[in-house]
Amino acid sequence: MKKYISLFASHFSVALEYRSNLLGMFTLELVSISSMVILWIAVYRTQEDVAGYSFYQAIIYFVLIPLVGFITQVDISEKLAKEIRMGTFSNYLLKPYTFWVAAFMEALAGKITYLIVTFSLTALVLGFLYVKGYLLFASGLLFSALFIAILAFLLHFILDLCIAFWAFWTDNVWAFKHTKIILFGIVGGASFPLDFLPEGLGAVARLLPFQYFYYVPVTYVLGKSGGTEKLISDGSHIILWMITLALLCFLAWRAGLRRYDAYGY
Amino acid sequence: MDIKTIRKYIRMYRVLLTYSVIQSTTYRANFFWELIIEFGYQIGLVVFFYALFGHITQIAGWSYYEVLFLAGVNIVYGGLLWGMVFVFGLTRLPEDIKNGNVDITLLKPMHPLFGLTLSKPYFTSLSSTLIGIGVMYYAALKLGRTISVSDLFFGIIIFCCGLVIAYSIAVMFSALSFWFLNSSAFQQVGERIIDMYTRNPHDVYRGGLRVILFFIVPLVFVSSVPSSTVLRGVEFRYVFLGLGLAAIFLCAAILIWNRMIRYYSSASS
Numbered sequence: 001m002k003k004y005i006s007l008f009a010s011h012f013s014v015a016l017e018y019r020s021n022l023l024g025m026f027t028l029e030l031v032s033i034s035s036m037v038i039l040w041i042a043v044y045r046t047q048e049d050v051a052g053y054s055f056y057q058a059i060i061y062f063v064l065i066p067l068v069g070f071i072t073q074v075d076i077s078e079k080l081a082k083e084i085r086m087g088t089f090s091n092y093l094l095k096p097y098t099f100w101v102a103a104f105m106e107a108l109a110g111k112i113t114y115l116i117v118t119f120s121l122t123a124l125v126l127g128f129l130y131v132k133g134y135l136l137f138a139s140g141l142l143f144s145a146l147f148i149a150i151l152a153f154l155l156h157f158i159l160d161l162c163i164a165f166w167a168f169w170t171d172n173v174w175a176f177k178h179t180k181i182i183l184f185g186i187v188g189g190a191s192f193p194l195d196f197l198p199e200g201l202g203a204v205a206r207l208l209p210f211q212y213f214y215y216v217p218v219t220y221v222l223g224k225s226g227g228t229e230k231l232i233s234d235g236s237h238i239i240l241w242m243i244t245l246a247l248l249c250f251l252a253w254r255a256g257l258r259r260y261d262a263y264g265y
Numbered sequence: 266m267d268i269k270t271i272r273k274y275i276r277m278y279r280v281l282l283t284y285s286v287i288q289s290t291t292y293r294a295n296f297f298w299e300l301i302i303e304f305g306y307q308i309g310l311v312v313f314f315y316a317l318f319g320h321i322t323q324i325a326g327w328s329y330y331e332v333l334f335l336a337g338v339n340i341v342y343g344g345l346l347w348g349m350v351f352v353f354g355l356t357r358l359p360e361d362i363k364n365g366n367v368d369i370t371l372l373k374p375m376h377p378l379f380g381l382t383l384s385k386p387y388f389t390s391l392s393s394t395l396i397g398i399g400v401m402y403y404a405a406l407k408l409g410r411t412i413s414v415s416d417l418f419f420g421i422i423i424f425c426c427g428l429v430i431a432y433s434i435a436v437m438f439s440a441l442s443f444w445f446l447n448s449s450a451f452q453q454v455g456e457r458i459i460d461m462y463t464r465n466p467h468d469v470y471r472g473g474l475r476v477i478l479f480f481i482v483p484l485v486f487v488s489s490v491p492s493s494t495v496l497r498g499v500e501f502r503y504v505f506l507g508l509g510l511a512a513i514f515l516c517a518a519i520l521i522w523n524r525m526i527r528y529y530s531s532a533s534s
Contacts (some may be wrong), residue, residue, distance in 0.1 A: 035461035042469035150471020182305040196316040
């Protein structure tokens with residue numbers, strides 16, 4: 001375990017290497033949130049309720065989306081795929097550690113610095129809404145949201161590995177990565193709550209795993225989802241998706257390694 | 266800059282664009298994949314407004330088809346700006362500065378601003394503008410309004426001014442990468458400001474923010490004001506304001522760029 005902690009520490013220091021990026025990241029989130037808030041202020045000028053969301057619920061939804069996104073986000077597919085394509089993937093195979101755990105440590109360390117930034121901004125806005133009485137925190141719902149978000153992070157990690165392993169067969173995996181991002185926006189809740197979707201498309205979105213990366217955790221905080229039964233149902237859905245994707249990943253890994261060629265310098 | 270130099274750059278850009286078309290379409294399967302992904306990204310904004318207007322009837326006085334027309338203009342501007350400036354230009358700048366890859370451009374007989382921001386057009390993004398034109402056409406058809414030639418002409422003029430303004434703002438933010446090493450976040454901030462504040466109809470902005478978005482970061486000239494000009498008729502104060510602001514912002518961007526590039530130090534061995 002010690003070597004994996006060292007790996008985590010090493011990736012964490014790399015993430016902190018250029019600290020001016022953190023300030024930029026803070027501004028980036030501020031820009032997104034402020035633009036969304038302005039749009040929603042305009043929308044709610046003429047009506048009090050949109051698809052069952054009050055003004056403050058809509059604001060909380062869009063303020064929480066970046067934070068939940070940072071918890072569940074994993075972006076290792078393109079880097080790993082490039083390493084497979086270039087042959088530098090051999091470094092992972094020759095070193096005395098398990099590839100999966102090492103890749104997981106890298107994904108975890110990469111997100112912590114950005115999480116600190118996003119959390120501070122979200123806390124600021126939510127704190128203000130809490131003081132004003134527009135947000136009621138229920139610790140049970142918060143823990144449920146966090147539980148689902150952590151499970152979704154693990155699911156996302158496996159999904160990204162699956163995408164990366166396509167590189168054993170194709171030259172580039174960028175198309176899969178971008179398809180994933182587009183789906184997050186439309187059927188994952190990253191651009192708007194799934195309740196806004198027309199019935200048919202909404203039903204399709206609720207069958208797919210993408211809802212767990214953004215929409216579902218936020219609905220727990222808003223109190224739109226809750227209860228042990230719902231938590232168990234969501235948790236078991238995610239675990240089922242994890243098992244399916246892990247199986248695919250494992251098969252791709254075994255078959256891919258047989259095809260893999262490394263070119264030396 | 267005289268006419269001869271401008272002609273030289275236009276000729277050069279034509280050659281670079283032809284090269285980009287050949288490069289993009291060499292691997293046809295890959296090109297079609299890229300087009301589908303582009304389409305997916307552009308359609309995201311349309312789906313957002315479609316879903317939202319399932320529950321509301323207007324945003325700040327803009328009906329669904331007016332907002333759809335605005336989304337079409339946004340797709341066109343996005344395709345042009347991403348294709349001409351971002352994908353192979355400004356997005357890669359921080360990394361190029363860190364790795365010392367700017368040297369080769371500085372040695373070429375062209376202005377570094379042109380070389381680093383406009384010399385590598387991405388044809389796939391440029392071709393996605395057709396989707397935007399299709400969305401605009403559909404929305405205009407559904408609105409059933411007669412669009413006059415003069416309104417269309419002035420709408421295009423304001424749109425071009427907006428494009429220059431957005432380019433200048435992106436350059437100003439990206440130029441910070443020369444100062445803060447590997448600060449890709451600053452370049453992304455510019456990108457995000459342009460992306461987020463050009464989507465909304467300008468009537469949603471009120472008070473101080475309206476002043477900011479009309480004069481200080483005048484991004485309403487990119488898609489909202491041109492849309493309103495085409496659909497609701499020209500307001501000449503916007504034409505003059507757009508032209509003036511485009512000139513001021515372009516000059517400011519060149520000045521900031523020239524100042525920031527002095528901080529560049531090569532990193533090659």
